[in-house]
Amino acid sequence: ARDVGVFFESYDVILTPTVSLPPPPIGTVGPSTSEKAQLKLLGMFGSGHLMKAAGLIDQAAKSALDFIPWTPVFNITGHPAMSVPLYWNTDNLPIGVHFVGRFAREDTLFRLAGQLERSRPWFNRLSPMALRF
Secondary structure (H helix, E strand, O other), X not given: XXXXXXXXXXXXXXXXXXXXXXXXXXXXXXXXXXXXXXXXXXXXXXXXXXXXXXXXXXXXXXXXXXXXXOOHHHHHHOOOEEEEEEEEOOOOOEEEEEEEEOOOOHHHXXXXXXXXXXXXXXXXXXXXXXXXX
C-alpha cells in the first residue's frame, strides 16, 4: 500500500486492463465439474484444511488471478477503483478499462467517469447477453 501511495504522489489515477482476456463464454470461468465435486465433497465434512492440502484453494486462486491480475491488489490497498466499458469487441461484448484513484479520492474517479461517458457514451450499449425489459 505504501508503494502505491508513493505512485499517487505524482499521478492522479492508474490505468490497467480490467481482465487479461476478452469476455469468455458464460460458464467457462470458475471451477471445473471435477473441482466442483471435490469442493462439495470436502465442504460437506467441514474440511477446509483438506482443500488447502489438496491444493484446491491455491488452484482456484491462481485461476482467478490469471484472469484478473490487476484488480485484486487494490482490494487489498483500499484504493478506490472503477471499471468502465470503453471498448467493445467484434462480438459486441464490453471490454472494461480499470482506473484506480488516490486513497479516499472517489470524486476523481466519478469526474473521470463522467468525462469518459460524455466522450465515449456507453449507457445505451447492450451486449447480446443483456436482459431486455
